[in-house]
Amino acid sequence: MELRQLEYFVTVAEEGNFTRAAERVHVAQPGVSAQIRRLERELGQELLDRSARTVRLTEVGAAVLPYARAALAAVAGARLAVDELTGLIRGHVAVGMVTSHDIDLPGLLADYHRDHPGVEITLTEGNSDDLADGLRQGTLDAAIIALGATPPPELELHVVTEDAIAAAVSPGDELAARETIPLTGLRGRPLISLPPGTGIRSRLDEACAAAGFTPHIAFEASAPGMLARLAARGLGVAILPAQFARSHADLRTLTIVRPALRGGLAFAWRREGPVSPAARALIDRARRHRR
Structure with missing residues (x-):
């Protein structure tokens, strides 16, 4: 399981659309779709319902979403701690x-x-x-x-x-x-x-x-x-x-x-x-x- 897979999953869940999610993370849409498919294969369950015009979370996806957000927040917090200790101002x-x-x-x-x-x-x-x-x-x-x-x-x-x-x-x-x-x-x-x-x-x-x-x-x-x-x-x-x-x-x-x-x-x-x-x-x- 990779952080970018969790990031793409969270972004698609928030946008309800693969195209908008890909624009938001600055990655081509096929790349976003492929990474989420790999995440689903690793977990053994589908996280997103792609059957309608708007992409929706499956029951499993809804259960995974808060943990994915927490993992991303933890990594962001670790980076912040390092940057603050070093006095570094960079990024976006x-x-x-x-x-x-x-x-x-x-x-x-x-x-x-x-x-x-x-x-x-x-x-x-x-x-x-x-x-x-x-x-x-x-x-x-x-x-x-x-x-x-x-x-x-x-x-x-x-x-x-x-x-x-x-x-x-x-x-x-x-x-x-x-x-x-x-x-x-x-x-x-x-x-x-x-x-x-x-x-x-x-x-x-x-x-x-x-x-x-x-x-x-x-x-x-x-x-x-x-x-x-x-x-x-x-x-x-x-x-x-x-x-x-x-x-x-x-x-x-x-x-x-x-x-x-x-x-x-x-x-x-x-x-x-x-x-x-x-x-x-x-x-x-x-x-x-x-x-």
């Missing part, structure tokens, strides 16, 4: 970020790379929900995510930015003369919002549900700039960070009240579990880094 750091933000992440990573050239850095984009899942599963070491109403208990957060969430309309909109709008004033109005899984959208959906209504989302876009342009054309009320909305001269910004909504961004990492010296060095630097 996987970082995630929300699609649109104003944090100087390139500057942070450039400074980190200058001091630790032996560490490979990878960067991926996604929405906050997907990034948080990546942190929990260990596929990401750290990520910039949007603040939600309830911070994920499994994650540590270092708040980087925080701002009110506002409504923005075109100068010709009937709301343009107002400075504030109660949350219930958005009921039934066409709203322009970031997609589900983003921090601002989660705050909006949660607040509207608590107020007893479902927001009418007329347009969705992943970039705040697109939301602003749609609102400026009179297509609805954009839900945006207040500071961002006020920076657009062709929009009128209304503060949402009763209740006031706030959003922001945070640098996040796992609260528990092994953290490599390379990842810990990046996290420590991020806590000291300014926007």
Whole structure:
């Protein structure tokens, strides 16, 4: 039994798909399949049910999975112990970020790379929900995510930015003369919002549900700039960070009240579990880094 066989088995179990698992471990799919078949022959039982479109664990596979994860964690822990004792910082750091933000992440990573050239850095984009899942599963070491109403208990957060969430309309909109709008004033109005899984959208959906209504989302876009342009054309009320909305001269910004909504961004990492010296060095630097 080899560690790579256990790694491939765990990865396929988590992805439910051989192709995605092969991409994640950077190995051709036939190689992943062959190694798992060898593991199954050694154990004398099939670990994966390949009969459906989605690969599923067999009963035996479900029983083996926690032991495979524990074995991989033990090896990772042994490597960490050696690296920490020798003061060695090397390896790989996987970082995630929300699609649109104003944090100087390139500057942070450039400074980190200058001091630790032996560490490979990878960067991926996604929405906050997907990034948080990546942190929990260990596929990401750290990520910039949007603040939600309830911070994920499994994650540590270092708040980087925080701002009110506002409504923005075109100068010709009937709301343009107002400075504030109660949350219930958005009921039934066409709203322009970031997609589900983003921090601002989660705050909006949660607040509207608590107020007893479902927001009418007329347009969705992943970039705040697109939301602003749609609102400026009179297509609805954009839900945006207040500071961002006020920076657009062709929009009128209304503060949402009763209740006031706030959003922001945070640098996040796992609260528990092994953290490599390379990842810990990046996290420590991020806590000291300014926007």
